[in-house]
Amino acid sequence: MLADYVGLLVIGALGALLVGVLLGLNRLFGTREVAAPTDEPFATDEKPATAPDQERAAKFALVAILFVLLQVAAMFLYPWATVFSELSWFAYGAIVVFALPLAVGLIYQWLKGGLEW
Amino acid sequence: MPTELALKTLLILLVVVGGIAPLMSWIERKRAGGAQANVRRSGIGELTPAGKHHPLAEKVALLGSARFASAAAQRVLQRAIPLIVAIPAIIAFAVIPLGGEYQFGDTRFSLVLSDADWGMLTLFALAMLGTYGSVIAGCSNDAEPALLRSVRAPAQMLSYQLAMGLSLVGLFMVFETLKLSEIAMAQDTTLRALGLFEHAFGLSRPLLEWARLPAWGVIYQPLAFVLFLASITAANARAPFDLPEGDAEQIASKHFEYSGLHFGLFFNSESVQIVVSAGLLATLFLGGWSVPYLSSDFILYGVGRWLGDGFANGFLLLIHVAAFVAKLAAMIGVQLALRAAVRRMSYLRAMDLCWKVILPLAFGNILATGLVLLAVRQSA
Numbered sequence: 001m002l003a004d005y006v007g008l009l010v011i012g013a014l015g016a017l018l019v020g021v022l023l024g025l026n027r028l029f030g031t032r033e034v035a036a037p038t039d040e041p042f043a044t045d046e047k048p049a050t051a052p053d054q055e056r057a058a059k060f061a062l063v064a065i066l067f068v069l070l071q072v073a074a075m076f077l078y079p080w081a082t083v084f085s086e087l088s089w090f091a092y093g094a095i096v097v098f099a100l101p102l103a104v105g106l107i108y109q110w111l112k113g114g115l116e117w
Numbered sequence: 118m119p120t121e122l123a124l125k126t127l128l129i130l131l132v133v134v135g136g137i138a139p140l141m142s143w144i145e146r147k148r149a150g151g152a153q154a155n156v157r158r159s160g161i162g163e164l165t166p167a168g169k170h171h172p173l174a175e176k177v178a179l180l181g182s183a184r185f186a187s188a189a190a191q192r193v194l195q196r197a198i199p200l201i202v203a204i205p206a207i208i209a210f211a212v213i214p215l216g217g218e219y220q221f222g223d224t225r226f227s228l229v230l231s232d233a234d235w236g237m238l239t240l241f242a243l244a245m246l247g248t249y250g251s252v253i254a255g256c257s258n259d260a261e262p263a264l265l266r267s268v269r270a271p272a273q274m275l276s277y278q279l280a281m282g283l284s285l286v287g288l289f290m291v292f293e294t295l296k297l298s299e300i301a302m303a304q305d306t307t308l309r310a311l312g313l314f315e316h317a318f319g320l321s322r323p324l325l326e327w328a329r330l331p332a333w334g335v336i337y338q339p340l341a342f343v344l345f346l347a348s349i350t351a352a353n354a355r356a357p358f359d360l361p362e363g364d365a366e367q368i369a370s371k372h373f374e375y376s377g378l379h380f381g382l383f384f385n386s387e388s389v390q391i392v393v394s395a396g397l398l399a400t401l402f403l404g405g406w407s408v409p410y411l412s413s414d415f416i417l418y419g420v421g422r423w424l425g426d427g428f429a430n431g432f433l434l435l436i437h438v439a440a441f442v443a444k445l446a447a448m449i450g451v452q453l454a455l456r457a458a459v460r461r462m463s464y465l466r467a468m469d470l471c472w473k474v475i476l477p478l479a480f481g482n483i484l485a486t487g488l489v490l491l492a493v494r495q496s497a
Contacts, residue, residue: 007211007231008239011126015207018130019200019382022180026378029181063272063468067279070476074282077483078238081289084490092487103480110473117272117468 062114066106073102125230129210133392134385139172141388145453146171152457179381194253199382202250205243206389212236213396214298216406216437217305217413219430228406228438229298236297237289240397241282244352247390248274251354269464270354276471277352283479284344287486288401291337300334301405305412308332316493331409334402340482342402344475346451349397351467353390356456358467395448403444406437413437 080087080095109115147168216228233239251271292300310328314320335342351358399405407413413433421429462470 004231004233005239007122007125007229008208008233010122011129011211011230012204012208014126014130015134015204016200018134018207019203022378022382023199026180030378057268060268060272063276066472067275070279071282074279074286077283077286078289078295081286081483082293082295084290084487085293085494089491092491095487096484099480106472106476115469115472117465 059117063117066109066114069105070102073099121226122230125228126211129230130207133210134207134389137392138385138388139176141391141449142175142384143168143171144449145388145391145456148450148453149457152454176381179378179384182378196379198250198254199379199386201253202247203382203386203389205246206386206393209240209243209393210389210396212239212297213393213400214301214405215441216434217298217302219434221427221430227298228434232296232298235295237285237295241278244278244281245275247353247386248278273358273464273467273471274352274354276468277348277358277475280471280475280479281345281348281352283476284341284348284482285401286479287338287341287482288334290483290486290490291334297400297405301400301407304331304333304404305407306332307410307412308336313489313493316496319496329410331404331407333404338402338482338486340478342398344479344482345401346398347470348475349394350452350455351471353387353394355387355391355452357459357461359456359461391449391452392445395445395452398448398451399441399444403448404440405444406441408436408440411436 076098077095080091084091211230212233214227214229214232218225218227231239248271251274252268288300289295292303294300294303307329308331309315309323309326310330311324315324330336350356408416416433416436417426417429420432424432
């Protein structure tokens with residue numbers, strides 16, 4: 001079974017080799033700017049006019065949490081979907097009972113404004 | 118087996134990564150130009166060879182251009198990011214079946230590089246790796262506005278990858294497998310056009326028995342097709358969801374601090390992602406390598422009777438690969454047309470679309486598919 005994944009390793013290794021060769025070519029043929037003015041980041045505000053938006057930044061943590069919750073639910077749905085043809089109405093009801101709290105949670109987030117980015 | 122692996126790998130690398138992906142940028146620009154040109158007779162958008170040296174020239178220019186080195190940046194991370202972004206895109210093509218199984222005498226081989234039982238999960242995992250690239254690229258550049266803005270792109274990509282996964286669950290229920298080659302093989306047949314109608318109304322006599330449709334994923338799951346198309350376009354941060362890296366708005370996009378080949382790798386990996394997405398769409402929803410009304414057995418039997426089994430298999434192989442390439446081209450065309458035709462969505466609208474439209478619809482699709490499958494099975 002693991003033998004099926006060898007192909008991924010092979011193409012990953014060869015792809016990395018290809019990318020490495022290209023990067024090496026770039027190092028060979030590309031000139032490098034070492035003058036001081038261009039050493040700084042291109043789009044930088046050393047002293048930004050306003051402080052970073054902590055509140056706006058915290059919303060991304062919420063995206064991550066919601067993503068993790070719903071992705072775990074999806075992971076449970078994949079094997080259920082694969083064997084669904086052998087299952088009965090009971091299994092269908094079971095998955096509805098499983099997913100209902102998650103759906104309620106998502107609706108709660110929606111109504112509470114958690115989905116307003 | 119090793120030679121088989123090596124051959125298939127080289128085929129994918131040379132043809133897809135070395136051939137199609139560089140051409141994509143050229144074709145994309147032609148398509149975008151054609152959509153915006155208002156002088157028809159100038160032939161701007163036509164698929165002529167004009168400008169054929171563009172892809173090569175672009176790659177050579179990127180190879181030879183100067184490399185920025187940001188003093189304050191995390192040098193190792195910054196250098197590693199193009200690799201983290203480019204390689205999963207290349208690997209993703211390993212699980213996409215270019216053809217079915219063919220038997221030449223004693224040897225039997227299939228045109229999939231990695232025929233894993235959980236091929237689809239591999240693809241999801243590889244898509245997630247691209248998200249790492251976005252985050253680290255933004256954070257390693259040490260420019261504070263870019264830090265905040267660099268989190269928006271991964272947030273959008275993550276949300277849409279979730280939507281991708283959920284919208285496909287209905288398809289997994291229909292085909293009962295996560296293995297892409299099996300999904301392609303299951304679409305190699307036809308199904309009765311009015312079968313569901315008869316089940317719904319409990320008809321005993323079959324209506325219009327001759328009316329058959331190819332058993333493609335898009336017939337089984339049309340809603341999932343639309344949802345998946347939207348999700349995969351947005352997960353790749355392609356237009357119309359490309360605000361994080363919009364061509365005209367590259368103020369603090371993830372590949373802003375890069376130059377030369379590093380930028381070229383980002384760009385190329387995006388082109389490879391277009392091809393991979395097209396391959397996925399074709400395999401899952403358009404029947405992969407199968408020809409619409411000519412199933413493998415039909416062709417094998419028909420050609421084998423006249424010209425022998427070996428030749429029949431070879432002919433089948435060529436036909437299947439041609440069908441796959443045709444569907445690939447169609448799906449690439451759809452993605453490019455989406456870019457040209459649909460207005461760019463703001464980040465807020467894109468996230469709203471994902472969490473408030475696509476996710477509920479995907480979940481409803483799962484429930485409805487379950488209901489239909491159970492009902493059909495009961496009445497059968």
